Amino acid sequence: MLEKPSPLALRIRGLAKSFDRPAVDGLDLCVPAGEFYTLLGPNGAGKTTTMRMVAGLLAPDRGAISIFGVDALADPIAAKRIMAWVSDEPMLYDQLTPLEYLDFVAGLWGVEAKLAQTRAQDLLSWLGLAPHADERCGQFSKGMRQKLALAGALVHEPKFIILDEPFTGLDAGSSRVVKDVLRERVRAGCSVIMTTHILEVAERMADRIGVMAKGRLIADGKLDELRQRAGSGDASLEDTFLALVAQDRIAA
Amino acid sequence: MSAPGSLRWFALHETRLAWRDWSWLMTRGGRRRGGGVVLGFLAFLGFVHGLAYLFMTHSTRLTGSADGKELVVVAGMMALTFSAMLSQAMESVTRAFYARGDLELILTSPAATARLFAVRIAAIAATIFCMSLLFAAPAINVQAWLGGAQWLRAYLVVAALAMLAVSVAIAVVGALFRLIGARRTRFVSQIVAAVIGAAFAIGLQFVAIVSFGTMAVPRFAVLERLALDPNAAILWPARAVFGEPAALLSLVGLGVLALAVTIGVFAPRFGALALAAGGVAQVARKQRRSAPSFRGGSPAQALRRKEWSLLTRDPWLMSQTLMQLLYLLPAAFLLWRSFFSEAGVAAFLSPILIMAAGQLGGGLAWLAVSGEDAPELIATAPVAAAKVLRAKTEAVLLGVGIVFVPLVAMLAVVAPYAALVSLFGVAVAAGSATAIQYWFRAQAKRSQFRRRQTSSKVATFAEALSSNGWAGAGAVAVSGTWLAVIPGALVLAMLAGVWWISPARNTSAG
Numbered sequence: 001m002l003e004k005p006s007p008l009a010l011r012i013r014g015l016a017k018s019f020d021r022p023a024v025d026g027l028d029l030c031v032p033a034g035e036f037y038t039l040l041g042p043n044g045a046g047k048t049t050t051m052r053m054v055a056g057l058l059a060p061d062r063g064a065i066s067i068f069g070v071d072a073l074a075d076p077i078a079a080k081r082i083m084a085w086v087s088d089e090p091m092l093y094d095q096l097t098p099l100e101y102l103d104f105v106a107g108l109w110g111v112e113a114k115l116a117q118t119r120a121q122d123l124l125s126w127l128g129l130a131p132h133a134d135e136r137c138g139q140f141s142k143g144m145r146q147k148l149a150l151a152g153a154l155v156h157e158p159k160f161i162i163l164d165e166p167f168t169g170l171d172a173g174s175s176r177v178v179k180d181v182l183r184e185r186v187r188a189g190c191s192v193i194m195t196t197h198i199l200e201v202a203e204r205m206a207d208r209i210g211v212m213a214k215g216r217l218i219a220d221g222k223l224d225e226l227r228q229r230a231g232s233g234d235a236s237l238e239d240t241f242l243a244l245v246a247q248d249r250i251a252a
Numbered sequence: 253m254s255a256p257g258s259l260r261w262f263a264l265h266e267t268r269l270a271w272r273d274w275s276w277l278m279t280r281g282g283r284r285r286g287g288g289v290v291l292g293f294l295a296f297l298g299f300v301h302g303l304a305y306l307f308m309t310h311s312t313r314l315t316g317s318a319d320g321k322e323l324v325v326v327a328g329m330m331a332l333t334f335s336a337m338l339s340q341a342m343e344s345v346t347r348a349f350y351a352r353g354d355l356e357l358i359l360t361s362p363a364a365t366a367r368l369f370a371v372r373i374a375a376i377a378a379t380i381f382c383m384s385l386l387f388a389a390p391a392i393n394v395q396a397w398l399g400g401a402q403w404l405r406a407y408l409v410v411a412a413l414a415m416l417a418v419s420v421a422i423a424v425v426g427a428l429f430r431l432i433g434a435r436r437t438r439f440v441s442q443i444v445a446a447v448i449g450a451a452f453a454i455g456l457q458f459v460a461i462v463s464f465g466t467m468a469v470p471r472f473a474v475l476e477r478l479a480l481d482p483n484a485a486i487l488w489p490a491r492a493v494f495g496e497p498a499a500l501l502s503l504v505g506l507g508v509l510a511l512a513v514t515i516g517v518f519a520p521r522f523g524a525l526a527l528a529a530g531g532v533a534q535v536a537r538k539q540r541r542s543a544p545s546f547r548g549g550s551p552a553q554a555l556r557r558k559e560w561s562l563l564t565r566d567p568w569l570m571s572q573t574l575m576q577l578l579y580l581l582p583a584a585f586l587l588w589r590s591f592f593s594e595a596g597v598a599a600f601l602s603p604i605l606i607m608a609a610g611q612l613g614g615g616l617a618w619l620a621v622s623g624e625d626a627p628e629l630i631a632t633a634p635v636a637a638a639k640v641l642r643a644k645t646e647a648v649l650l651g652v653g654i655v656f657v658p659l660v661a662m663l664a665v666v667a668p669y670a671a672l673v674s675l676f677g678v679a680v681a682a683g684s685a686t687a688i689q690y691w692f693r694a695q696a697k698r699s700q701f702r703r704r705q706t707s708s709k710v711a712t713f714a715e716a717l718s719s720n721g722w723a724g725a726g727a728v729a730v731s732g733t734w735l736a737v738i739p740g741a742l743v744l745a746m747l748a749g750v751w752w753i754s755p756a757r758n759t760s761a762g
Contacts, residue, residue: 055632080634091626093558095565103546107554108633117546136565152629 007068009033009160009191015053015063016215023049025215027063031208033159036186037193038202040241041212047195050212051164054193055085067160081109084153088165090145091152094138098129098148101137102155109156116155123151127177143174150178154185161185163194167201179205203237211244218248257363262371270375297390304390308398327490331452333388334413334489337380339449341414341421344376346441349425349522349529359523369522370515373422377511381414402495409492409500412507419510422518426525434528551635552643559620559647566619566698601663602670602730603723605656606677610719613652613682615701617689620644623698645686652682670730677726684718684747691754714750718743 010031017024024046031037041047052058054065056076065072065079072079092101099120106116124130127147132140137148146166153161161182167175183205186192196202202209209226211219219226227235230243254260278289358365388410396403424444428437491499518525547557621644624630630640656678664671692711721743729736751757 055628057628057631077634077636080632083632085628085632087628091629093562093625095562096558099546100561104554104558105629105633106546107549107557108551108630108635110551110634111548113546113548116548120546 007033008066009035009068010037010054010193011064011066012050012054013064015050015065016061017046017049017053017058018061022215024053024060027212027215027217029210029217029220031191031193033068033191034186034189035191035207036182036205037191037208037210038206039193039195039210039212040197040199040202041195042245045212046215047212048164049215051085051162051193051195055083055162056080057085082158083160083162084156084158086146086149086153086161086163086166088168090142090149092137092140092145092148095136097134097136098124098151099133101148102151105152106155111156119155119157120151123154126181127151142169143171146170147174147177150181154181159190161190161192163192165195165197167196167198175201199237199241209237211241213245213248219244257367259367259371262368263374266368266371266375270379300386300390301394304394305397308391308394323487323490323494326493327487330409330413330489330493331486333384333410334417335448335450335452337384337414337417338420339445340383341376341380341417342425342441342445342448344379345418345421345425346438346445348372348376349429349526350438355526359527365523366520370519372522373418373515373519374511377415377418380418381411384410384414403493405495405500406493408504409489412492412503413489415507415511419507419514422514426518426521429525429528434525438529551633552639552646555630555635555640555643556647556650559644560651562698563616563619563647563651566701602674602677603727605659605663605674606681606726607719607723609652609656609678610681610685610715610722612655613648614685614689614715614719616648616651617645617686619698619701620648621686621689622693622696623701624695625698627695641690645690648686649679649682652678669732673726673729677722677729681719681722684722684743685715687747688714688718688750691751691756693756710750710753714746717746721746 008030010029012027012029015024015027015029016022023044027046027050029039029050039047039050049058053060054067054072056072056079060073067079067083070079070082093104096104102120102123103113103116106113106120111119121130121133124133127150129144129147129151132144137145140148146169150166163182166178170178179201182192182194186207194202194206203223206223208220208222210217211226219229221229223237223240226237226244227233227240230240230247232240232243235243254264275289278293358368385407388406392403392406392410395406425437425441428441428444432440488499488503492503547553549557621641657675660671660675660678663674688711692708694708721739725736725739725743728739
């Protein structure tokens, strides 16, 4: 009996978006299901534009995006049902408490009330926010806000999570908690794509790493494969990343 | 060059910030040429002066003789101006206490901060003076043109009133800090500001209802009816405007003295009060658990619940809503008085209800449609944009309904036809204001509510025209003539024109 090939969580084909200049330029990218994929790239490489197009926040000029086989451009509602978006700027309401916020998010995704409440309480405990469950979010620190945004992304149990620079401004403790939660989700079968400038996070967490420059994917693979391609031996991801970007610049 | 940290240095710094802020407001942060802004401002000045000229040449001319009637009219205008100034001053003072801005930089610097706060208090007075002049200056200038340069002394009276208003406002906000603490002061002072702003005008209407049995009397006839003592304090500003040297000197002297004392007392304490206000942000607010469990339901229900929670927890919106309700109080009072009679109040009440519904609907719609603090969360949720909009609109219309349906129901007992007209008018006025907000929606934080009217001048004017237009149509309809379709059609045509030039149509067409 033939082994069934692993389905793709995300498949991008020929994706392009221009503002005053091309931001994403014919991007092809695949994220296998159940993997933690990290997208790296220098400033202006097109990472955030790509993530926003996948999340349905930006319309591409051309190309195709499918999430677990669902055409995200033809049927965005179906695609949104199975994914979650977390940006570096937590999307909260200052006048709501964490429990009210999670109740609202669960309502948007149509999660049954009792199930949503159990999940919300578990998530708040897990993320260390349970003592603040009935406080309004307006006074929360950046770390608390980011953890609550992550709880919001997880309360509807998405199959695919998109994270855009989720560790920006987090202290070591909050950062550790967020990493633990994400690892656990991937172990539970969830797929993640994340952009970050913190290469240590990418090195420790990613199953596969993609490197973007000038709107295109210039390298893609496991860390060892990237090292091999960069010819950087046992070098750190930072050295490997810089070497790959430099090679691309020279080639251009 | 002035020495750093000196009073003059701080004054120059504040002037520059105020100028930049004003320029930004005028150009909306764009790179429009300064010349265009100046030309626009001059055109505006010409327009308001023209209006003042038309009004003043077609009404009873002020002769300058301090007889009873003229004195009362000017005293009434001055009292209205002062209540508006006091309301605005309370708002500005509260904002100055609570705005973080550069406060931490200033308070951690070795500069003599009392000097800066002295400048800031004076700047608030100057701002209130300038804002009052937007409306007062055309009247003063035209009166001076028609009646002689001696009328220009009214500028001194307005300046004195501005200084008094700021002094009273700072004393009230300072007292609130002591009495109820920093946390509650913010909310209470906004409410007090709203009440003060409306108090004089509404008070006159109450007196009119009690004295004349209707609100439809010349506004200042009420003051005449009160048979004021010729030396009553409320007549002082009018006497000063009419050129009584003692009144003018007393008023200006009182204003300067009040401001000087306020600066002397509060400038050294301003920093401590602002720090206390800042401390509020560090204290977490516990929310009483009203619902022990999640409520579930459809995405639309979740959106409506969210909108309602946010609307009811927004102190600024609460004070704005209260303002609308305050203006409705005389109407409700009149209804109550004529509850079992057949008094012909309907023709008067119907347009008031419709206009207020349009204004309230516009404010609520901005908060629901444009003032979304988590736009990306909503955009990434599996809910169609049309459904989101519908849920938000329902939340707005429900809010308007809660306020106006009881009043319309009371009206129905007295005048069923007028109630029907009012109900229809309230719905279309609130609906039109919501539609305008939707067509001109621009993503913003809810905290930017204060600046919503500067984001699109077309939307602001359209909202005002629509509310007033529907109110006019309501007034005509209540009188039982089919001619009401004319103002109704004009409003619809205006709405169509506004939609045609709106970003929403151009985006969908593009």
